[in-house]
Amino acid sequence: MSDEQDDEMTALKAIFDDAFEYGRNAAHEYTGKLTVSVNVPAEASILMAGSIESDGSRAGIITRSISALPPVTLFFTLAAAYPKGAAPQIAIACVWLSAQQRAELARQMHETWTHEPDVILFHCADLLQNVFDRISVAFPLVLADDVAEMVIEHDRAQQQQRFDATRHNCGICLEDKLGAVCYALSCGHVFCRACLTEFFALHINEGNVAAVQCPDHACIKFGAKLLDSDIVALVGHALHRRYSEIVEKRALDTDPSITWCPRRTCEGSAQKDAQYEKLAICRKCGYAFCFYCRRSWHGTGQFCAVDNHQRITREYSEASDEMKRYMELKYGASTLRRIVSDAEQVQETNRWLEENTTTCPTCHCSIQKAFGCNHMTCSVCGTHFCYLCGAYLTPNSVLDHFNVQGGRCGNRLFEDLGADPEQLFLDAYQEEAAAAAAVVDGLH
Ligand SMILES: [Zn+2]
Ligand SMILES: [Zn+2]
Ligand SMILES: [Zn+2]
Numbered sequence: 001m002s003d004e005q006d007d008e009m010t011a012l013k014a015i016f017d018d019a020f021e022y023g024r025n026a027a028h029e030y031t032g033k034l035t036v037s038v039n040v041p042a043e044a045s046i047l048m049a050g051s052i053e054s055d056g057s058r059a060g061i062i063t064r065s066i067s068a069l070p071p072v073t074l075f076f077t078l079a080a081a082y083p084k085g086a087a088p089q090i091a092i093a094c095v096w097l098s099a100q101q102r103a104e105l106a107r108q109m110h111e112t113w114t115h116e117p118d119v120i121l122f123h124c125a126d127l128l129q130n131v132f133d134r135i136s137v138a139f140p141l142v143l144a145d146d147v148a149e150m151v152i153e154h155d156r157a158q159q160q161q162r163f164d165a166t167r168h169n170c171g172i173c174l175e176d177k178l179g180a181v182c183y184a185l186s187c188g189h190v191f192c193r194a195c196l197t198e199f200f201a202l203h204i205n206e207g208n209v210a211a212v213q214c215p216d217h218a219c220i221k222f223g224a225k226l227l228d229s230d231i232v233a234l235v236g237h238a239l240h241r242r243y244s245e246i247v248e249k250r251a252l253d254t255d256p257s258i259t260w261c262p263r264r265t266c267e268g269s270a271q272k273d274a275q276y277e278k279l280a281i282c283r284k285c286g287y288a289f290c291f292y293c294r295r296s297w298h299g300t301g302q303f304c305a306v307d308n309h310q311r312i313t314r315e316y317s318e319a320s321d322e323m324k325r326y327m328e329l330k331y332g333a334s335t336l337r338r339i340v341s342d343a344e345q346v347q348e349t350n351r352w353l354e355e356n357t358t359t360c361p362t363c364h365c366s367i368q369k370a371f372g373c374n375h376m377t378c379s380v381c382g383t384h385f386c387y388l389c390g391a392y393l394t395p396n397s398v399l400d401h402f403n404v405q406g407g408r409c410g411n412r413l414f415e416d417l418g419a420d421p422e423q424l425f426l427d428a429y430q431e432e433a434a435a436a437a438a439v440v441d442g443l444h
């Protein structure tokens with residue numbers, strides 16, 4: 001073994017440290033490997049071979065720029081006669097160089113040694129480091145998909161390493177922080193991860209989704225949008241889901257063909273059906289309901305519950321011109337006119353009923369008060385009650401209610417009737433007598 005070989009091993013170890021490993025084989029020859037990081041040109045890019053069409057076209061394919069490539073490994077074994085009497089045995093391993101390119105590099109190394117037989121491993125390392133100056137490589141590098149993925153992952157890890165080791169000024173807490181505790185948003189602005197998480201979580205919890213954007217002035221000014229992946233990375237999936245729901249809801253609130261599921265626990269969105277004008281089906285829980293009255297789906301044949309029509313009518317009559325146009329889009333102009341006229345009719349009927357009838361306290365049907373005293377008898381269920389206060393009256397002593405002096409309805413049996421009180425009293429008396437007789441009859 002020559003001193004020259006020992007010196008070369010020692011020198012390489014001093015320079016390359018962990019990237020250089022060596023030992024002796026069974027024949028007591030030096031053998032080892034040197035891992036070399038390559039200088040990557042600024043224009044470097046790669047392309048996945050699997051994305052190329054079978055006819056060779058690359059239309060629509062996006063090449064990916066990279067700033068780092070996985071290292072090249074040089075394996076060597078030194079014969080006893082090396083460096084003067086024998087060339088080193090070398091092999092080159094590299095995932096992104098073709099067999100042809102690796103053979104060309106080995107040929108160049110051998111040629112150098114042949115030209116001037118001497119220690120050559122440092123020269124080999126230099127050659128590999130500047131590989132793009134030694135062989136012609138066209139960008140993008142076309143790589144098998146699995147290799148391309150490996151290269152992309154390596155590039156990402158290298159960038160992360162550089163980022164982690166650099167100090168960044170956080171625009172929120174205004175402190176200089178190491179990249180390892182920072183986060184770079186998709187726009188390129190960097191803040192502490194903790195600051196961003198707190199900032200976004202606060203706004204999402206308050207429902208202030210418009211504020212969930214890069215806090216940098218430039219991004220606020222241009223209204224730059226964040227990527228969902230940034231939000232997930234910072235606040236987690238649960239809060240991101242909440243964020244998306246609010247954003248979706250805000251967007252849908254301005255769409256007249258969208259309404260919200262009436263199930264209080266659901267609040268999913270539902271679109272007006274294309275075929276059935278009134279049908280809406282919740283996208284979240286599948287509940288089918290009426291777009292207009294919001295009851296569960298009642299088919300096209302049935303009328304809607306009136307309550308909601310009155311609400312829509314009231315909203316429409318009080319709406320601004322702009323809001324009226326929105327409502328016409330939402331419900332359809334002709335449907336809206338029908339709803340309004342239906343509701344007006346219903347209101348008129350209700351007003352008439354209110355003025356001319358009262359409601360039975362037992363069966364709740366409307367009873368018209370035509371002519372008579374304030375003692376009412378329900379024509380449907382037979383309940384006796386007071387027209388003025390709605391109190392139940394005992395059938396055989398209805399007049400007691402109107403005879404309580406100082407009571408609510410005392411002396412008011414014939415109030416507001418405009419008829420001859422004397423005659424009315426007689427009628428009432430006879431009515432009471434008849435009712436009492438009926439009760440007595442019932443006892444027989
Ligand atoms: Zn900060
Ligand atoms: Zn930004
Ligand atoms: Zn629902």
Ligand SMILES: [Zn+2]
Pocket residue numbers: 278290291292293294295298303304305
């Ligand atoms: Zn309905």
Ligand SMILES: [Zn+2]
Pocket residue numbers: 360361362363364365378379380381382383
């Ligand atoms: Zn009744």
Ligand SMILES: [Zn+2]
Pocket residue numbers: 386387388389390391401408409
């Ligand atoms: Zn009364």
